[in-house]
Amino acid sequence: MLNLLKPIEWKNNRLILLDQTLLPCRIKYLSLRTSAQVWEAIKVLRVRGAPAIGVAAAFGMYLGLQNCKAKMSWNAFRRAAQQQGDYLNSSRPTAVNLRWAVERQLALIDRMREQSVPRILAALLKEARRIIVEDMEVCKAIGRHGLPLLRQGCAVLTHCNAGGLATTRYGTALAPVYAAVEKGRRISVYSDETRPLLQGSRLTACELKRAGVPVTVICDNMAATVMAQGKIDVVIVGADRIVANGDFANKIGTYGLAILAREHGIPFYCAAPASTVDLRLKHGSQIPIEERKPEEITHGFGRQTAPTGVNVFNPAFDVTPHRYVSGFITEKGILKPPFAKSLKACCSPII
């Protein structure tokens, strides 16, 4: 049994969140009871990772509506729900799972037209809890499908954190690693530290080390060197949004990594649940990219490391064109090019 941190759970009518801004030095759980607290936790990255943000938002919808009066009309409740959804969506723009979870709750309300507020609230809570269970199953299935990529003794390079901490458990990019380790395979991981917020060294290294998986931290700019030294067998990253043609947004640095992998003849996979796919967008250039504040770069480590007032460019994500992607590891199997076709089939309800 792997020793994995539990980043998110529902207990005593509270959303219990591991505050990931304090890792790796402190393990502290927050107990949230309002949607404003959920919004703040998403905004400042106490909870992060596309799937985990989706789960938090699903509970955020419930928390934001739970005080609606029992006698409120369905129409008024639906309007309040829309407001809550828009509010939660405003916390971060890039990951589509946030929107996906909000829309799933709104669709549920639409299906319960004219039913009482207490009944709808109970259903919203049940739906959010179902999303947790589904997420765990999805992550396990991603691990199962990714397993053949990881033979005995191989080394994986990953970027940012698409591990258990980015989901409810097991992770996406790390799910195949955990699945292989559970099968008794010796797998090692190189983790890009992932500037500016260091999710790779703070979170990925932390959860892998706890789980007993050998992990080596490198700076982002060392990836080309470890590839050239023949140390990497496969690159696996997560995704915040995958669009119809297979272009995908993920943590800044992913795009460069994809180029380096191809230059060194190393397979490059993206692991993500089907809920990350957004077929409404045709090309990666249409994905909104969040820019974050300069201080994340200039005052990253509690100390000023750039001259006062200097210009800074701080996009939180980049877009990797589909031509660099060997495949998408999803809960429904590994999708291969042409992605326009395989992604459409993956998202079709009949499959």
Place this chain on the structure above:
Amino acid sequence: MLNLLKPIEWKNNRLILLDQTLLPCRIKYLSLRTSAQVWEAIKVLRVRGAPAIGVAAAFGMYLGLQNCKAKMSWNAFRRAAQQQGDYLNSSRPTAVNLRWAVERQLALIDRMREQSVPRILAALLKEARRIIVEDMEVCKAIGRHGLPLLRQGCAVLTHCNAGGLATTRYGTALAPVYAAVEKGRRISVYSDETRPLLQGSRLTACELKRAGVPVTVICDNMAATVMAQGKIDVVIVGADRIVANGDFANKIGTYGLAILAREHGIPFYCAAPASTVDLRLKHGSQIPIEERKPEEITHGFGRQTAPTGVNVFNPAFDVTPHRYVSGFITEKGILKPPFAKSLKACCSPII
């Protein structure tokens, strides 16, 4: 007249060094009077940058020998000088300019066989001061030769600091930028912050901002994105050692940047003095690569950012194969492929 910091000078029988570990927040000059102080300053990167290290080492040789007795035999003095040289060389293994400066001082002693110690000491000091003057001239010539690469309005991406702070003035990679700005051209610079020690954000951004050159700091993993957005016209970096076939060592991250530049069709230049060329080595794989302590990555700037005891790989340099290099900007002109030929000609004393 550009407002440039003076990183190194000789005054009142002391080597005056700007302590670059304190930038960008504090400008403090150190006054060194022993070779042990010079060794420490090189080791912990108070002075860094291949050309500046060479200058410091040349003075370090003088400081380490200045207390030799006037009546000492030439042979004993030569042995003491060899010891001093070996000691200074042990501070950092990769940059060849350090060795070049030590060997230049040893060769001077060899030319003064049987002369008195006070005479040799005076000559060593004169030679070190000559190296400062030469370095300034070399940097200016690099700027002059690189000038045609930078047309009005263009943007340069650079990595680490190969600016005035890495030399005695003007820099290598930044020399063409300063030359173009002095000609009245509008040039902007993107500076990779350069993990782990952030020479890009701490030093390059600092010196460019003081000089009035528009500079934007990015994390290393954002370079691919700014290239894809068409923001970069040319990449210019420095070098710590260039070998016979044109492979070269420079700050970790340079190799990946070279791959990204080629993928985006952006010219990639390396600017360095001829003293950086080491024709004794045939291939880049023969260059010794310094590995530094894990804490530079795990405890970057006063705060722990990786789990205690995690594995870390921390090479300070990487090797860029010559096939990615558009040209070497030297004080003798821009060297083009085939580099085996152009580097040999550049280092030949008859040119």
